Structures are given as structure tokens and as C-alpha cells.
Amino acid sequence: MPLLLKSSWSHGLTLACCCLWSGGAAQAQQTYTDHFVGDFGGAAYAASALVKSKDTSVSALPYVYGDWGRTFARVDTLGIKTLPLATGHLEGVLRVSQEGFDADTAALRGVKNRSNPLPVGVGTFQRTAVGGVFLYAMHDVTSGGTLAEATYAARFEVAGVKLYPQAGVEYRSSAYVQHLYGVSAQEAAANQAAGGALTAYHAGSSTIPMLGLAATVPLTGAWALQLQWRHKWMDNAIKASPLVGSVNQNTGFAALTYALK
Secondary structure, eight states: OOOOOSTHHHHHHHHHHHHHHHHHGGGSOOOOOSSOEEEEEEEEEEEOOOBTTOOOEEEEEEEEEEEETTEEEETTEEEEEEEEETTEEEEEEEEOOOOOBOOOSGGGTTOOOBOOOOEEEEEEEEEETTEEEEEEEEEETTTSOEEEEEEEEOOEEETTEEEEEEEEEEEEOHHHHHHHHOBOHHHHHHHHHTTOOOOOBOOOOEEEEEEEEEEEEEOSTTEEEEEEEEEEEOOHHHHTSTTBOOSEEEEEEEEEEEEEO
């Protein structure tokens, strides 16, 4: 999958959605459930630390993946289906992000806490004969920046276990990256006054490739274990930040879920 380097990618995704709608709207399913259909439960989410002096984060949160009428939840992405679009819909989406962090270590003295991004925008999920494609183009309310994603997930089954290999690419605008990993001149001065060595840093835009694997392991009846692991390779816009101490990041979750049909 090509790595796109300009902020015009988000506009390109939106244009692609419009073209798909005009070319194949009649193909999309237009029936909606009157109750929740999907998997729900509880999960442990983990993410390896990118920021220096921070530990791997682990949190216990609900897990929901399913549809209720036009509304849907896909783990960290919530939305509503609007216009039919090829084999899916044009969707209004909101991303639940946990990328923010508290600058509560000695190495980060003088640095402000980073609040979680809140990306909102449009997207689509397209089913194909060889897997599913997820496209999102979002504006981050917190930073004023842009987040865009393209992800492909295949599906096959081995001994009753459903496996979903994943590959994708994520674009973050300069403002988005700066909010999380930039260092202002005031922060650098405050850090150095407290005995630190941080220097000012203004981040550029970032393009991040991803590979992952998800699995659904049946347990008993409607119960199942949902697993996911993803690996992201950070580019220079993030790696060059004086706040960052890793060149890549692993994220994942393990969820105990119950399926409703």
C-alpha cells in the first residue's frame, strides 16, 4: 500500500467516497436492525510507550463491535450510516482515542499534559469478496489537525478460529503530531530550568504503516475471546521529537465477549 505524504489525502478519501456512492449506491444493503447485533463485553487494552520515561499503558474498558439500526461501534470508532455507498455506506464517525498522556515524570518536567485527540469526520466500510476495506478522513477537534486512515482486513478460519490479518496506513497532519509530540519554546525552557535537556521541536506531518492480526476464538455458546495485535512503524516526524523514545509501537487488546443476533 503506498505511503501518502500530503494533507490532501483526507480530501482524496472524501472524493473517493463520493465517487463510490455515485457509481454503486444501489449495491449497498439498506436494511437496518431494530436491536443490537454484534459482540459486546469487557476488554484489557494495552499500548507500548512511545514517550520517554513512560511505561506500557494498560486499561480496562468496554468492548463493542456491532450495529443497532443505522448506528454502529467498531471498538474505538463510533458512527452512523448515512447514504448507501457501493457495498457499504457513507458514515459519520467519531474516534475514541487514548493517545494523550500526562507529563508526570522527571524527564518531562515543564511539558504540558497532552489531552486525547477527538477525531470526527466521514468514513466507510466496504465488504469485498477478499476481505473488508475501512476508509476514514477526520478532523481532530482537540488539535485542529487531520487524521486519515486506510485499512484492509482479510478473513479466514482455522480449526474454528476466525483470523483477520490487517494492513493499513495512517496519515496525521502537522497540527495533529505537534499536539502530541511537539515541544514549544516555553516548554523547552521550563524543562531545562528544571534540569532537563529537552529542546524545542515543531513536528511535520506523519505517515505511518501498520500490520496487525485479529482473532475470534469461540468458547461456549455465544461467548468468545476477541484478540488483536497491531504494529506501527513511526516515521521521522514522530521519531525526531525529543519526547519520543521508541521507533515503533505495539497495541492490542483481549476481550471476553457475548454475541447477540
